[in-house]
Amino acid sequence: MATRIRASCEECGDVELHVDDVRVRVCIDDDAGSYVFRCPSCTMSVVKDAEPRVVELLVASGVELTAWSIPSELFEPHGGPAFTHDDLLDFHELLEGDDWQAALLDPAPGGSATEAG
Ligand SMILES: [Zn+2]
Numbered sequence: 001m002a003t004r005i006r007a008s009c010e011e012c013g014d015v016e017l018h019v020d021d022v023r024v025r026v027c028i029d030d031d032a033g034s035y036v037f038r039c040p041s042c043t044m045s046v047v048k049d050a051e052p053r054v055v056e057l058l059v060a061s062g063v064e065l066t067a068w069s070i071p072s073e074l075f076e077p078h079g080g081p082a083f084t085h086d087d088l089l090d091f092h093e094l095l096e097g098d099d100w101q102a103a104l105l106d107p108a109p110g111g112s113a114t115e116a117g
Contacts, residue, residue, distance in 0.1 A: 003061045009039040009046050016040075019062040024055055029070045035063070 005017045022037045033050040035058060050058070059065050094100045 005058070005061065005063070007035075007037060007046070007048070009042060009044065011044065012039055012041040020064075022058060022063045024050065024058045024063050024065045026055060026065065026067055027070065028067050 003019050005019065005022055006014055007017055007022070008014050017037055017040065021040070022035055024033065024035045026033045031052070033052060033055040034047055035050050035054070036045060036047045038044070039046055055065075094103055097103075
């Protein structure tokens with residue numbers, strides 16, 4: 001008899017799933033576990049945190065385990081001021097012009113791109 005897993009959807013309450021309907025994910029950087037499934041009733045994706053004991057139970061039941069790591073970009077140093085909505089609007093206006101490539105190659109305020117020749 002196939003193992004059935006009982007989980008809960010925020011909208012539908014308790015639902016029963018097959019082992020193949022659930023995925024367990026563990027972050028190798030902080031050991032945080034979670035499981036994800038598509039609700040068989042409303043078809044929404046549901047993600048829940050999972051304590052190590054729950055991860056062990058799900059894996060022992062045959063649920064596929066995926067290990068993942070935090071993207072290294074999150075550990076890069078970030079200098080300078082934060083990007084703001086005004087920066088986004090300036091960038092949008094820049095892209096509406098014809099010389100945005102030159103402006104991006106020569107980011108000095110009021111500067112213009114050096115022309116080869
Ligand atoms: Zn649901």
